[in-house]
Amino acid sequence: MILTPKGLEALRSQLIVSCQAYPGEPMRDPRTTAQVAASAVIGGAAAIRVQGLADVQFTRAAVELPVIGLWKDGHDGVFITPTLRHALAVANAGAHVVAIDGTRRSRPDGLSLSETVAGIHADSHALVMADCGSFDDAVAAVEAGADLIGTTLAGYTGERPKTDGPDLELLEHIASAGLDKPLIAEGRIHTPAHARQALDAGAFAVVVGTAITHPASITGWFKGAMHA
Ligand SMILES: CC(=O)N[C@H](C=O)[C@@H](O)[C@H](O)[C@H](O)COP(=O)(O)O
Secondary structure, eight states, X not given: OOOOTXXXXXXXXXXXXXXXXXXXXXXXXXXXXXXXXXXXXXXXXXXXXXXXXXXXHHHHHHOSSOEEEEOBOXXXXXXXXXXXXXXXXXXXXXXXXXXXXXXXXXXXXXXXXXXXXXXXXXXXXXXXXEEOSSHHHHHHHHHTXXXXXXXXXXXXXXXXXXXXXXXXXXXXXXXXXXXXXXXXXXSOOOSHHHHHHHHHTTOSEXXXXXXXXXXXXXXXXXXXXXXX
16 A cells, blocks of 8 residues: 555544664564554554664554654764665655654754655655644755655753643644645643644644553653652
8 A cells, every 4th residue: 555645634633653762672573563563553553653674574464554754873962863774764664654853953864854755755655744843944845855744853952941731832833824835733742632732733633652651651640640
């Protein structure tokens, strides 16, 4: 199945679940990622987001929904699918959508965002999700040809405060600009009410990660509330 820009319509107002475990964690195994993804599908996820080439491959085999893939390399600066090489590897692993750093920062391979997007479109069938950190990033990413705009990096690049919960102000700002690409709310959507608020702020679809698929964090939230 090739996902086209038109096909994205199936994701309108839907929940996308990000399934990620971090290096060294007990669940950091692509088979586990795929099992968690399949479980999210039972709950009603309309698409799945996963990190790592093997995770993309295993998840593609386990679910029939669109898979958004990324490759995190490093922790600082541009680390979400930072280069065209990373992006094409994610596409070749089977991702329908490749999520890449969609900020205005310089990229390790020296390519611009528009050159990166063009390179992905030229050499794969994948759509491109630009993980943005600000309104200006979102505008630039649309101009660069990205197929979806995500607020993934809001609060992580210094341009926006790290809000408790989703950055609703940013979502409203981008949504009201009428940028004509699906706006994906992502980042710190920790409750069903947050997800609803993100849709009400104008998001086309909502990605939830930690609050559904990261037991260590969720356990910590409960424990913290009990001992506050
Ligand atoms: C900033 C960054 O590295 N975000 C990553 C991007 O894939 C993931 O670590 C997040 O879990 C994902 O964006 C979903 O967000 P949340 O887990 O807050 O629902």
